[in-house]
Amino acid sequence: MDDLSDLIPRFDLRGMDLQLDRMQAALNDLNHPCQSVPAIQVIGTNGKGSIVSFLEAALCTAGLRCGVTTSPHLVSWCERIRIQGEPIAVETLRCQLQDLQPLNARHRLTPFELLVTAAFVEFQRGACELLVLEVGLGGRLDATTAHPCRPVIAVASIGLDHCEHLGDNLTAIAMEKAAAIPPHATVISGAQDPAVQAVLEETCRKQQANLQWVKPLAPSWQLGLPGEIQQSNAAVALGALQALCGVGWTLPEAVIREGFSAARWPGRLQTVRWGEHQLRLDGAHNPPAARQLAQERNKWRDESLGVVWILAIQAHKDAVAMLQALLQPHDQAWILPVPGHKSWCRAALLQDLPRLSHQLQEADSLETVLHQLNSDGWPTPMPIVAGSLYLIGDLFARNVVTAE
The missing domain is CATH 3.40.1190.10 (Mur-like, catalytic domain)
Structure with a gap:
């Protein structure tokens, strides 16, 4: 294109x-x-x-x-x-x-x-x-x-x-x-x-x-x-x-x-497919949006068992406040780079949030995480990708996911 x-x-x-x-x-x-x-x-x-x-x-x-x-x-x-x-x-x-x-x-x-x-x-x-x-x-x-x-x-x-x-x-x-x-x-x-x-x-x-x-x-x-x-x-x-x-x-x-x-607006609480699996995408990229997303999770089936978050957050965003809003004790979060932009990494987040060391993991790409989740058994509720519209745009541009 x-x-x-x-x-x-x-x-x-x-x-x-x-x-x-x-x-x-x-x-x-x-x-x-x-x-x-x-x-x-x-x-x-x-x-x-x-x-x-x-x-x-x-x-x-x-x-x-x-x-x-x-x-x-x-x-x-x-x-x-x-x-x-x-x-x-x-x-x-x-x-x-x-x-x-x-x-x-x-x-x-x-x-x-x-x-x-x-x-x-x-x-x-x-x-x-x-x-x-x-x-x-x-x-x-x-x-x-x-x-x-x-x-x-x-x-x-x-x-x-x-x-x-x-x-x-x-x-x-x-x-x-x-x-x-x-x-x-x-x-x-x-x-x-x-x-x-x-x-x-x-x-x-x-x-x-x-x-x-x-x-x-x-x-x-x-x-x-x-x-x-x-x-x-x-x-x-x-x-x-x-x-x-x-x-x-x-x-x-x-x-x-x-x-x-x-009305349709891609990348906002949107359910998409990766192969036979479903995942959610949301463009939340600042603390107010993260708090809103944290409220939405209360409606998801089995959310109390823990949610898998896949997050890519640009370096100039308040990622600490975002994680504090999103993560509950049973949750896991994978930290990814934002394609083409300076981003938060796991080590930088743990400097401010050391208590999350057992909840944060890191990967180089979304596909790496999805393959890992697939081999471990696909989670319920479905994993959610958030933190940056650049990441979501990249997934659509490379046809990694398809809209429902």
């Missing part, structure tokens, strides 16, 4: 450089593609992708021509730019990126900025009537915030992550994310930590934005994504869709229900 790496700057050379002026200058050079097309912008820490998938599924069911940009991707860059649920063709994206190279050279865009710019160009070419923009990092200086028409802001759960870029406490992180909220927007959020709630309320007061708090959806809603947290994510999506009446669209509840039941 065409990996486009010749046209996208390397993340390690041109990765996190948060500011808006480059993006605004680049879009100005392009005569602001899609500038008057209204967008739902999705901000937060955990659950953004799930909220986007509910929004996209409902909008597609309603027959609206929606353009969606998300990050990160699992297998292909093309996943990040979709129109009516269909990823951009790789040949189209290659042409877009080639056309944007002079602009990229002029403004020295980051990889994320370049891809968001390509998304706006594609959405204009595809005559999209509504956009869904998932923030990549933060909010105040995120490339998606350069879009001038964001009347609806959907807020996912805000927690501690990317502290090296956004601040080391919840108030600082929430302020950085909430700074994306434009004047007079409608802002939809589920329950948040009190520190986050205070920031959202103060920001919306200053911006004269309409802040709406939503409760998790009732169990009568059939959701296409597994996990209890999805009732909260879907409630935020529902509130955002209802807020569209302010910009001219009214979606019948029956259409929204149909869309929500059809």
